[in-house]
Amino acid sequence: xxxxxxxxxxxxxxxxxxxxxxxxxxxxxxxxxxxxxxxxxxxxxxxxxxxxxxxxxxxxxxxxxxxxxxxxxxxxxxxxxxxxxxxxxxxxxxxxxxxxxxxxxxxxxxxxxxxxxxxxxxxxxxxxxxxxxxxxxxxxxxxxxxxxxxxxxxxxxxxxxxxxxxxxxxxxxxxxxxxxxxxxxxxxxxxxxxxxxxxxxxxxxxxxxxxxxxxxxxxxxxxxxxxxxxxxxxxxxxxxxxxxxxxxxxxxxxxxxxxxxxxxxxxxxxxxxxxxxxxxxxxxxxxxxxxxxxxxxxxxxxxxxxxxxxxxxxxxxxxxxxxxxxxxxxxxxxxxxxxxxxxxxxxxxxxxxxxxxxxxxxxxxxxxxxxxxxxxxxxxxxxxxxxxxxxxxxxxxxxxxxxxxxxxxxxxxxxxxxxxxxxxxxxxxxxxxxxxxxxxxxxxxxxxxxxxxxxxxxxxxxxxxxxxxxxxxxxxxxxxxxxxxx
Numbered sequence: 001x002x003x004x005x006x007x008x009x010x011x012x013x014x015x016x017x018x019x020x021x022x023x024x025x026x027x028x029x030x031x032x033x034x035x036x037x038x039x040x041x042x043x044x045x046x047x048x049x050x051x052x053x054x055x056x057x058x059x060x061x062x063x064x065x066x067x068x069x070x071x072x073x074x075x076x077x078x079x080x081x082x083x084x085x086x087x088x089x090x091x092x093x094x095x096x097x098x099x100x101x102x103x104x105x106x107x108x109x110x111x112x113x114x115x116x117x118x119x120x121x122x123x124x125x126x127x128x129x130x131x132x133x134x135x136x137x138x139x140x141x142x143x144x145x146x147x148x149x150x151x152x153x154x155x156x157x158x159x160x161x162x163x164x165x166x167x168x169x170x171x172x173x174x175x176x177x178x179x180x181x182x183x184x185x186x187x188x189x190x191x192x193x194x195x196x197x198x199x200x201x202x203x204x205x206x207x208x209x210x211x212x213x214x215x216x217x218x219x220x221x222x223x224x225x226x227x228x229x230x231x232x233x234x235x236x237x238x239x240x241x242x243x244x245x246x247x248x249x250x251x252x253x254x255x256x257x258x259x260x261x262x263x264x265x266x267x268x269x270x271x272x273x274x275x276x277x278x279x280x281x282x283x284x285x286x287x288x289x290x291x292x293x294x295x296x297x298x299x300x301x302x303x304x305x306x307x308x309x310x311x312x313x314x315x316x317x318x319x320x321x322x323x324x325x326x327x328x329x330x331x332x333x334x335x336x337x338x339x340x341x342x343x344x345x346x347x348x349x350x351x352x353x354x355x356x357x358x359x360x361x362x363x364x365x366x367x368x369x370x371x372x373x374x375x376x377x378x379x380x381x382x383x384x385x386x387x388x389x390x391x392x393x394x395x396x397x398x399x400x401x402x403x404x405x406x407x408x409x410x411x412x413x414x415x416x417x418x419x420x421x422x423x424x425x426x427x428x429x430x431x432x433x434x435x436x437x438x439x440x441x442x443x444x445x446x447x448x449x450x451x452x453x454x455x456x457x458x459x460x461x462x463x464x465x466x467x468x469x470x471x472x473x474x475x476x477x478x479x480x481x482x483x484x485x486x
Contacts, residue, residue, distance in 0.1 A: 006021075020048075026075050027064060059221065117449070120445060130288055134281050140376045181210060186425070188240075200220050200221065206440075206441075215240070218269075219243065241346065242255065243272070244331070332361075344363060344364035344400075348368070358399050368403065380406060389420050403421050
């Protein structure tokens with residue numbers, strides 16, 4: 001294998017010849033610059049330099065093999081250059097944000113003190129690097145939809161039945177025929193390694209320990225094969241959240257890959273076709289720049305037309321190659337032609353599309369507005385679930401219905417099941433859990449939800465999921481007061 005010096009690599013810093021170093025290996029990324037989802041400038045920033053620290057947390061291990069031709073894998077650094085990089089790493093001055101995270105980790109409470117899902121989120125936001133926190137927690141525009149997703153559950157109240165034998169209460173269910181200890185699954189969420197070195201592996205192992213099903217994102221920070229290999233048992237089911245690539249060829253390769261790895265269902269994401277306006281994520285680089293430069297003199301560019309800031313952020317680059325021209329008539333038959341896996345449409349936002357999904361023969365639908373991260377003022381999923389129950393109850397007989405967005409309590413889960421949902425998905429909650437406490441955090445969140453769901457069911461007078469019916473909830477036209485945090 002050919003070797004290179006740091007000086008040789010440093011000569012290649014332009015659009016006509018751009019090389020980068022990743023984990024001591026040298027790559028020619030020139031031809032990929034303008035195909036990169038995040039744009040060429042992201043790569044050029046590291047042209048001629050070591051990009052390992054920026055690259056590894058947000059890219060699966062097989063990304064270079066999938067996106068660069070073999071001849072673009074140029075070789076490896078010589079031993080002297082490798083040693084120089086190691087020495088420079090040792091002498092690297094920590095940023096203020098890294099120092100902040102260190103102090104936050106020292107003050108992190110013991111796991112047993114986390115008594116609900118919001119506690120976990122609060123801890124995670126303190127210990128996460130700012131960039132990761134901004135990506136995980138960002139929402140669309142003014143975050144109104146994100147907030148209302150949760151508030152909407154407060155408009156549904158229970159009609160408990162009393163004098164029912166409930167000492168034996170079974171919270172288990174099936175999702176697409178696969179067993180789950182509670183009616184909850186881990187929703188697909190990207191870039192888990194931004195929060196923890198093991199990333200999605202924490203979710204996989206936590207799901208196995210608790211009997212949950214994990215949905216794996218197209219944009220995972222580990223490869224689909226690595227996540228599959230992390231399963232404790234080959235019988236552990238994994239679902240796949242598909243962002244269909246604009247290229248049918250690439251999309252088909254992706255589907256065949258996950259099918260070959262043993263994934264059990266495809267959740268086709270249809271509510272994030274184009275980059276959303278997630279301003280906390282977009283502002284993150286500017287915040288970090290200001291945070292690091294506190295107390296230091298700064299130079300400003302003259303006022304004038306400087307163009308818009310990069311509006312993609314961490315999130316936008318992940319979806320820029322998505323297929324924005326999918327249709328019921330074209331896309332679903334195309335998928336049926338290349339896979340036998342069940343197809344679930346993730347991102348239903350109106351009653352009419354729920355009906356169309358049934359007519360297309362989809363095995364399931366997820367009522368979702370992408371966690372409030374895309375279109376502002378899209379209806380909260382629990383409200384849409386209620387409307388389907390009122391207007392088209394036949395949908396629940398034709399397909400499995402799930403919801404995600406705004407779920408924080410076991411009572412939220414129970415309300416959704418009363419209205420006809422088969423299960424609910426949580427994404428951010430599990431990202432925060434694995435970021436703060438790793439695999440143990442994932443298990444802890446499941447135990448919290450299991451306890452709260454069981455309590456809700458017993459208090460309603462039911463012994464199993466099948467006994468939850470629409471008559472047990474009522475929608476009111478007023479909003480309860482904001483709950484106090486005790």
